[in-house]
Amino acid sequence: MSNTPPILYSFRRCPYAMRARMAINVSNIPVELREIVLKNKPAEMLEASPKGTVPVLVLPDGKVIDESRDIMMWALHRNDPENWYFGLTASQQEEIHSLIDINDHDFKAKLDKYKYAVRFPEQSELEYRELCETFLQSLDQKLTSTPYLLGEKITLADIAIVPFIRQFAHVDIQWFEQSRYQRLSFWLKEFKASPLFNEIMTKFPTWEAGDKITVF
Secondary structure (H helix, E strand, O other), X not given: XXXXXXXXXXXXXXXXXXXXXXXXXXXXXXXEEEEOEOOEOOHHHHHHXXXXXXXXXXXXXXXXXXOHHHHHHHHHHHOOOOOOOOOOOHHHHHHHXXXXXXXXXXXHHHHHHHHOHHHOOOOOHXXXXXXXXXXXXXXXXXXXXXXXXXXXXXXXXXXXXXXXXXXXXXXXXXXXXXXXXXXXXXXXXXXXHOHHHHHHOOOOOOOOOOOOOOEO
């Protein structure tokens, strides 16, 4: 068996890459981290995944996983010490996938228009924000009686969604922190202050071919 670690192409601020790094971090699987700049994507990454988005995981056998959701599941399938997914019931797992589906498709599309409202003049920034609030309301409601989305413990649902709520909040952080979504705001602050999040947000220099390996 090869001792060569998988290669992870990542961009620090990308929410998809953030959640992939969190799953890899908790699974204690070492990977070679290659931090990229989206405006200057390395040829090696594009050869592995021509679609040109991060994260991209290249396994030692050459297999490529280039969807963050699949990377999270790959990592947890190998080691899920905190029971983010594989220690849960089938109904909980189903709920996790349902929440991620809503986040990745419906909410993310609305979030992009809110964040880049100037590119989408059909509606105002305020109107795009209001469209996002349906999802915020549902998450805030889930946090009414428990600290995390599925209960008393962190699950993959929290990990997969929190980077996108962070992205939403940072469009207008003052508004978000003063909004009616106080439980969601506290949940986000707790994650941003956690050792896990701060570890995966460590700054690394941009990777170039020939650089010394950075093990993450």
